[in-house]
Amino acid sequence: MDNKxxxxxxxxxxxxxxxxxxxxxxxxxxxxxGKRCVCELTEMIGADASTVSKHLSxxxxxxxxxxxxxxxxxxxxxxxxxxxxxxxxVENVMKSNAERxxxxxx
Amino acid sequence: MDNKxxxxxxxxxxxxxxxxxxxxxxxxxxxxxGKRCVCELTEMIGADASTVSKHLSxxxxxxxxxxxxxxxxxxxxxxxxxxxxxxxxVENVMKSNAERxxxxxx
DNA sequence: TTCTTATTTAGCTAAATTGCCAAATAATCA
DNA sequence: TGATTATTTGGCAATTTAGCTAAATAAGAA
Numbered sequence: 001m002d003n004k005x006x007x008x009x010x011x012x013x014x015x016x017x018x019x020x021x022x023x024x025x026x027x028x029x030x031x032x033x034g035k036r037c038v039c040e041l042t043e044m045i046g047a048d049a050s051t052v053s054k055h056l057s058x059x060x061x062x063x064x065x066x067x068x069x070x071x072x073x074x075x076x077x078x079x080x081x082x083x084x085x086x087x088x089x090v091e092n093v094m095k096s097n098a099e100r101x102x103x104x105x106x
Numbered sequence: 107m108d109n110k111x112x113x114x115x116x117x118x119x120x121x122x123x124x125x126x127x128x129x130x131x132x133x134x135x136x137x138x139x140g141k142r143c144v145c146e147l148t149e150m151i152g153a154d155a156s157t158v159s160k161h162l163s164x165x166x167x168x169x170x171x172x173x174x175x176x177x178x179x180x181x182x183x184x185x186x187x188x189x190x191x192x193x194x195x196v197e198n199v200m201k202s203n204a205e206r207x208x209x210x211x212x
Numbered sequence: 213t214t215c216t217t218a219t220t221t222a223g224c225t226a227a228a229t230t231g232c233c234a235a236a237t238a239a240t241c242a
Numbered sequence: 243t244g245a246t247t248a249t250t251t252g253g254c255a256a257t258t259t260a261g262c263t264a265a266a267t268a269a270g271a272a
Contacts, residue, residue, distance in 0.1 A: 009128035
């Protein structure tokens with residue numbers, strides 16, 4: 001595998017890594033319904049505001065969301081709705097896994 | 107966020123995490139063209155066989171691939187081709203990011 | 213059986229990730 | 243101006259991940 005190819009896979013992995021956390025998945029899904037400020041997301045997630053802010057900056061650095069300041073609040077917006085299609089595939093994997101588990105039990 | 111919802115997001119994140127590594131992304135894409143044994147993948151990736159084996163076990167534990175022994179070799183197979191659709195979305199994100207970078211420069 | 217090849221597992225270290233607290237920054241309000 | 247609210251950043255400890263070497267396991271060949 002040459003260096004250019006390797007770099008491309010690393011860039012892809014970087015973006016997927018940004019999605020690979022429960023809170024960040026929640027944020028992406030919530031933002032698919034509309035813009036939300038940090039305080040709203042913090043309330044819903046139930047973690048420290050600084051923690052949520054860091055999750056948001058990871059998503060922003062990966063180019064998945066954008067932010068916009070309104071008064072003292074910062075509103076985040078989903079830039080890439082195509083990600084949502086992927087969640088369906090992930091659900092299918094989870095369903096298959098559950099079925100396989102059941103087979104093992106019975 | 108109640109516990110059940112949290113558990114669901116964690117399960118999703120677990121699967122996405124399995125994809126969040128350049129070598130594992132390569133493996134998934136390579137397996138989309140057909141079954142491959144560990145030695146073939148090891149050769150292509152250029153890492154230690156034990157490392158590749160561990161990557162494969164991560165993919166298998168997440169339910170993304172399956173394995174089958176043939177002689178002394180173990181062949182892996184992609185179980186979830188729907189993942190490939192997602193890669194197109196990731197490419198789009200990368201393209202948008204590149205364009206944004208160019209705008210900043212000019 | 214002994215040797216060889218393919219694969220997995222164990223053990224280790226280095227690096228990355230996570231989440232909290234505390235402090236810094238920014239905008240608004242009294 | 244001083245106080246308040248929203249957000250981000252720095253710093254730290256705990257946990258997880260990655261990839262190597264060495265050793266264990268498994269199947270086939272001599």
